[in-house]
Amino acid sequence: MLSDYAPAAALLILAVGMSFVILFMSRLLGPYRPTARKLAPYESGMQPYGPAIRRIPVKFYRVAVLFILFDIEIIFFLPWAVIFRDLGVYGLVVMGMFFFILAVGFLYEWKVGGLEWE
Amino acid sequence: MFEVPSLSDLNIAATLPVMSLVLGTCILLLADLFVPQERKQLTAWLAVAGLGVSLALSLLSLGDVTRFGDGDEAFAGMFVADTFTDAVNVIALVTALLGVMVAYNYLERTGTQRGEYYVLLLFTTAGVMFMGAAGDLVVVFVALELLSIPLYILSGFRRPQEASEESAMKYFLLGAFASGFLVYGIALIYGATGTTGLHDIWIAVDDIVAGDATSQYLLLIGAGLMLVGLGFKVAAVPFHMWTPDVYQGAPTSVVAYMSVAAKVGGFAALLRVLAAGMPHFVLDAGAPAAWQDTVWLVAVLTMLLGNLVAIVQNDLKRLLAYSSIAHAGYVLLAVAAAGSAGLADESAQAVVIYMMAYAFTNVGAFSVVIAVEKDDASNTGVTSMRGLARSQPWLAAAMALFMLSLTGIPLTAGFVGKWFVFKAAISADLFFAVVVGAVTSLISAYYYLRIVWYMYFEEGDGEAVIPWPLAAAISIAAVGTLFLGVMPYLLTDMAREITLAFGG
Numbered sequence: 001m002l003s004d005y006a007p008a009a010a011l012l013i014l015a016v017g018m019s020f021v022i023l024f025m026s027r028l029l030g031p032y033r034p035t036a037r038k039l040a041p042y043e044s045g046m047q048p049y050g051p052a053i054r055r056i057p058v059k060f061y062r063v064a065v066l067f068i069l070f071d072i073e074i075i076f077f078l079p080w081a082v083i084f085r086d087l088g089v090y091g092l093v094v095m096g097m098f099f100f101i102l103a104v105g106f107l108y109e110w111k112v113g114g115l116e117w118e
Numbered sequence: 119m120f121e122v123p124s125l126s127d128l129n130i131a132a133t134l135p136v137m138s139l140v141l142g143t144c145i146l147l148l149a150d151l152f153v154p155q156e157r158k159q160l161t162a163w164l165a166v167a168g169l170g171v172s173l174a175l176s177l178l179s180l181g182d183v184t185r186f187g188d189g190d191e192a193f194a195g196m197f198v199a200d201t202f203t204d205a206v207n208v209i210a211l212v213t214a215l216l217g218v219m220v221a222y223n224y225l226e227r228t229g230t231q232r233g234e235y236y237v238l239l240l241f242t243t244a245g246v247m248f249m250g251a252a253g254d255l256v257v258v259f260v261a262l263e264l265l266s267i268p269l270y271i272l273s274g275f276r277r278p279q280e281a282s283e284e285s286a287m288k289y290f291l292l293g294a295f296a297s298g299f300l301v302y303g304i305a306l307i308y309g310a311t312g313t314t315g316l317h318d319i320w321i322a323v324d325d326i327v328a329g330d331a332t333s334q335y336l337l338l339i340g341a342g343l344m345l346v347g348l349g350f351k352v353a354a355v356p357f358h359m360w361t362p363d364v365y366q367g368a369p370t371s372v373v374a375y376m377s378v379a380a381k382v383g384g385f386a387a388l389l390r391v392l393a394a395g396m397p398h399f400v401l402d403a404g405a406p407a408a409w410q411d412t413v414w415l416v417a418v419l420t421m422l423l424g425n426l427v428a429i430v431q432n433d434l435k436r437l438l439a440y441s442s443i444a445h446a447g448y449v450l451l452a453v454a455a456a457g458s459a460g461l462a463d464e465s466a467q468a469v470v471i472y473m474m475a476y477a478f479t480n481v482g483a484f485s486v487v488i489a490v491e492k493d494d495a496s497n498t499g500v501t502s503m504r505g506l507a508r509s510q511p512w513l514a515a516a517m518a519l520f521m522l523s524l525t526g527i528p529l530t531a532g533f534v535g536k537w538f539v540f541k542a543a544i545s546a547d548l549f550f551a552v553v554v555g556a557v558t559s560l561i562s563a564y565y566y567l568r569i570v571w572y573m574y575f576e577e578g579d580g581e582a583v584i585p586w587p588l589a590a591a592i593s594i595a596a597v598g599t600l601f602l603g604v605m606p607y608l609l610t611d612m613a614r615e616i617t618l619a620f621g622g
Contacts, residue, residue: 090125104144111151 062114073102123194132187132199135175135207136247142168143240150233158231165218165236169243173211180204180612190619191253195315198253198390200619205470205612206250206386209477210379214243216481217375219591220488224371227493227583230276238268239375246379250386253619255304255314255395258387262300262351265383266293269376273368279495285367292350292360300347306340309333316395317620323399337399341409344391345416352384352446355420362431365439370491370498373435374484377442378477385449385469393456393465394621406546410457414543414551417454420447425558428565434487434498437565438480441524444562445476451555452539455546462621464545467613468538474609475523475531475602482595483520489513489582489592497581503569504578513582514573516596521566523599526559531602534609 041048080087080095109115130137146168150161178184180201190200217239225231245265252258270293274286308314310333311322326333350357365373392409401408424444431437449472456465489510490502507514523530536559543552573580584592602609 087122090123093125101144104147108147108151111148 059117066109066114069102069105126188127194129187129189129192132190132192133197133251134186135172135179135204136244136251138175139168139172139211139240139247140244142171143237143244146240147234147237150237153233155231158225158233159222161233161236162218162222165240166215168240169211169215169218173208173215176204176207176211180208180615182615191317195317196254196257197248197251198316198394198619199251201616202386202389202466202470202618203247203251205474205616206382207247209382209470209473210243210246210250212474213375213378213382213477213481214239216477216485216591216595217371217379219587219594220374220481220485221371222587223583223585224369224488224491224588228276228369228495229493230369232275235272235275238272242268242272242376242379246383246386249383250390252387252390253316255307255316255319255391258391259297259301259304261383262297262347262387265380266297266351269372269380272372272376273364275372276369276495281367281495282369283367285364288360289364289368296347296350296357298347299343299350303340303343303345303347306336306343308340310336310340316390319395320398320620323396327398327400334401337396338408341392341396341399342412345388345409345412348384348388348391349416352381352388352449353443354416354446354450355423355443358420358423358443358446361443362436362439365442366433366435366498369495370435370484370488373438374481374488377438377484378473378480381442381446381449382473382477385453385473388453389456389462389466389469389618392453393462394618397456397459397462397621406459407457410454410546413450413457414454414548417447417450418551418554420444420450421555421558422447425562425565428562431565432500434500434502434569435484437500437569438483438487441562441566442480444558445480445524447558448472448536448539448555449476451543451548451551454548454551455542458546461542461546463617465542466618467616468535468542470616471538471609471613472535475535475599478595478598478602479520479523479530479532482516482592482599483524485588485592485595486513486517486520489584489588500569500572501578503572503580504576505580506573506578506582507580509580510582510584513584513592514580516592517573518570519596519599521570523603525563525566529600529603531599531609534602534606537606538610538613 037043076098077095080091084091146161146164149164150158153160175186179186179199187199190198192199218236221235221239225235242265245261245263245268248257248261249265252261270286270290273289274283276282304314307319310326311319313319313322323337326337346357350360353361365377368376392407392413396409397407399408400406421444424440424442424447428437428440428444431440449469452465452468452472455468456462487498490506491498503517506517519530523532526532526536536555540552540555543555572578
């Protein structure tokens with residue numbers, strides 16, 4: 001039962017292991033000559049200052065939510081597109097329902113000005 | 119290669135009443151964008167049209183004129199389309215129609231006429247309908263969110279008024295918390311049974327009862343957590359804390375609708391999960407279901423607290439909030455009865471009868487509050503009822519009728535509802551709980567009749583604004599309350615046909 005998850009576990013271990021390997025490989029194999037400028041969080045950006053937790057304009061949250069909307073859409077669309085031919089009319093109708101609901105939300109958001117930044 | 123399902127497997131036709139509402143609401147959402155601000159009444163009319171179509175389809179299905187679809191399952195068992203579904207649909211849609219009617223002028227005079235109001239109201243209604251049709255715990259959860267999220271927004275619809283925003287915030291935070299409990303419960307039930315489909319759970323429970331101690335504990339905790347989540351929605355003690363604050367702060371037209379709709383959805387889901395999903399979940403052979411004791415205990419607490427605290431309330435909306443808590447207790451009695459063998463259908467019928475009666479009565483009572491409320495949300499005290507009988511005799515008569523019905527006086531719908539709830543509970547041998555129910559009904563007469571006293575025997579201005587849609591809503595509610603009380607067979611004949619597709 002639990003052994004069904006062995007491939008997933010293998011992938012997890014591989015992923016974690018790989019990121020450590022890459023992290024230390026560059027340090028071991030590459031040259032390491034730090035300067036104050038190189039160690040700054042952003043080499044050519046502004047210096048971050050102040051506490052990390054502070055009030056953020058609510059507009060950012062709106063963008064984040066809208067992003068999720070389209071992100072989920074892609075997550076659903078991609079596997080469907082891969083086996084589009086096999087699913088045939090059934091897949092088309094089901095995706096059509098999903099897309100309809102999504103499109104209604106998108107049109108509403110567009111018309112009320114949810115996509116305007118200012 | 120996997121098997122591609124065919125479209126006919128989905129049995130979409132069985133979901134026609136709710137699907138037509140969802141489709142209508144989506145169209146309404148877009149149509150509203152093109153309705154100019156000064157003609158927002160048009161949106162209300164379109165909403166009524168959408169609800170009307172769906173109600174007609176539900177009635178056709180409930181009256182057995184036509185059965186939509188093939189069999190009583192759709193979307194591979196996710197959606198159950200039995201007579202209980204139809205009954206829940208009808209109650210939800212009638213409530214929503216009344217909800218649109220009472221909001222029509224109220225929004226205008228309080229300066230909150232925005233088209234989204236009706237769209238959100240219709241989406242909530244769809245959520246209630248999905249809860250009644252849930253054949254899967256995941257559907258219960260998604261439907262609960264569809265029911266709740268628009269209600270959070272509607273509670274705060276009177277922005278920038280502080281009380282309204284506060285109530286929305288409270289409702290949202292506590293509601294989100296309760297949803298968490300529900301999902302945790304679902305996860306544990308899945309852990310115990312290995313499925314989220316209620317039909318499969320119904321079958322799996324038998325094996326677990328036969329001897330799998332670990333799964334029994336998981337199932338017990340899971341059912342308990344789901345009871346917390348749904349108990350919050352129906353405002354059962356001890357998860358009732360939000361009710362008075364939210365009902366007092368939210369726009370009255372929203373409260374009129376949600377005090378009924380959220381309860382209908384919550385109880386429908388409770389019946390689906392407990393009565394249809396795990397009626398056989400017993401810890402000793404031959405005993406009633408393991409969750410029965412908990413449910414009737416919650417019911418007793420809810421009836422006691424709701425009725426006792428309502429006595430000292432001086433604000434009509436708060437008073438009706440505690441009264442709605444008390445009524446949740448009565449319905450919970452019927453839910454508890456479902457735990458005894460062979461009583462699932464009878465308790466489903468009792469819940470449907472009670473909710474139908476409650477829908478007319480409670481929306482009616484809140485409509486009268488809307489009539490006396492001033493534009494700035496003031497004048498909702500009990501004393502605002504003073505002298506109403508002299509200045510508005512019909513309004514006062516309707517309010518008196520609603521109060522009598524909420525008390526449960528014979529010849530009103532409320533009596534019929536209480537009768538069937540108590541009958542179901544007695545069949546399940548829950549005598550103590552029934553005695554508490556009868557005694558608390560007597561106690562409730564004090565605060566309900568106090569309002570009647572103020573209307574008829576005290577001097578006052580008795581000012582009220584009654585535009586025709588509100589008058590129509592109050593009339594429909596009053597006629598419904600009276601007719602179901604005088605001719606209970608109208609309701610009971612319909613209810614006799616109600617069965618759960620599985621369970622019991």
